[in-house]
Amino acid sequence: MPDIHVSAAVIHDEARRVLVVRKQGTTAFMQPGGKPEAGENPAQTLARELDEELGLRVDERTLTPLGRFISAAANEPGHRVIADAFALTIAADTVTVQAELAELRWITPGEIGPLELAPLSLEHLLPLAWPDALPQGVSE
Numbered sequence: 001m002p003d004i005h006v007s008a009a010v011i012h013d014e015a016r017r018v019l020v021v022r023k024q025g026t027t028a029f030m031q032p033g034g035k036p037e038a039g040e041n042p043a044q045t046l047a048r049e050l051d052e053e054l055g056l057r058v059d060e061r062t063l064t065p066l067g068r069f070i071s072a073a074a075n076e077p078g079h080r081v082i083a084d085a086f087a088l089t090i091a092a093d094t095v096t097v098q099a100e101l102a103e104l105r106w107i108t109p110g111e112i113g114p115l116e117l118a119p120l121s122l123e124h125l126l127p128l129a130w131p132d133a134l135p136q137g138v139s140e
Contacts (some may be wrong), residue, residue: 004073007046008033008083008120008128010066013092016128017106020121021053024102028074030118031125032104033083042084054095054104063088066128074118081120085128109133 008031011019020029036042043060050056063086066107073079097104109130117126130134 002079004035004076004079004081006033006035006081006083006109007042008125009046009050009063010085010087010125012066012087012089012129013106014089015092015106017092017108018126019092019095019116020105020107020117021097021101022103022105023075023100026102028116028118029103029105029107030074030121031085036126043086046084046086052099055096055098055100056095058088058089066125069101069120069124070125071120074120083120083125085125087128091099 012033019032021027021032030049031055033046036045041065046063047058047060050058066085066087069083071087073080075079092106095104112126
């Protein structure tokens with residue numbers, strides 16, 4: 001199964017909601033982030049992607065590493081995604097949809113059930129976002 005390497009962000013706001021985004025032409029919501037460009041480390045990739053997609057400028061040194069996670073890719077059938085994930089907290093009104101994004105949402109654990117989410121988000125990243133609300137590695 002071909003691998004797609006990405007960096008992804010688990011972004012909380014002051015109300016402990018988590019930001020998910022949907023790219024144009026897709027149906028699944030996922031954590032913001034993207035694929036590296038030549039010479040970038042995972043934190044540099046994420047800082048660049050957050051600026052391009054959300055207009056959010058972050059210093060890569062302020063990103064908190066969460067680990068590396070593997071799941072089926074949401075938008076590329078037959079591929080898997082290998083994601084280096086990072087956490088940060090921001091004010092909800094500091095981000096706007098840009099670049100290839102179609103939509104963003106701030107969600108709570110109670111909104112996960114009816115929302116179409118990428119396997120990486122559902123299996124790994126959202127359980128990390130709310131460790132007391134969702135079991136680790138278990139999708140709803």
